Amino acid sequence: MLKLKSTTNTTPQSQNPNSLNPNCDHPPSYGNQLDDPFYFDIANYLVFDEDFGSNDNISCEKSQGVVDCSNGSFTSPPFANNIKPRRVMNKYKAQDDCRFAFRTKTQLEVMDDGYKWRKYGKKMVKNSPNPRNYFKCSSGGCKVKKRVERDCLDPSYVITTYQGTHNHASSTYYCTSSAI
DNA sequence: CGTTTTTGACCAGCGC
């Protein structure tokens, strides 16, 4: 279960992105940007289906496109120069996983989601001035991974992509949301 | 001293 660190919950249920996220059982919430060092603002999110990577219409780069929380529609990827998507995720299609990406407005480089992660890679990626960080869940036997990178077009946003489902409870639990 | 992070090397998939 994905649990995002926050202090308040004012997210309208109608805009709850977690209703689409198998890794998350309650809505992350909106804190106060001035007072809360863990403030974040989930602006956009995207759920990948099981065939992600085997579908020509979906690609890693396109995953940085967004789904509007208000109506669930897919919008154009935020690339200004019509970069041709490549199918770079094919090698994962046989894995038993699901993927969930979301874009958050936060000052933090990596948000605390209640799980313990071990960083195993950092890579500069094409078309982005910001590095992409790779993490594995440090719980034994849990194969969940996540990627974290700053939005190349708006560095105030962080794009986080989770891959897989945790086979254990979170090690710490911060969220005070009443929607659990 | 055990754990985590860093970072260059390596590998596999894809397009040409």
Next chain:
DNA sequence: GCGCTGGTCAAAAACG
């Protein structure tokens, strides 16, 4: 087949 790219590995360094 070759080059480019993203993802992962693993040894060394840093950290607590």
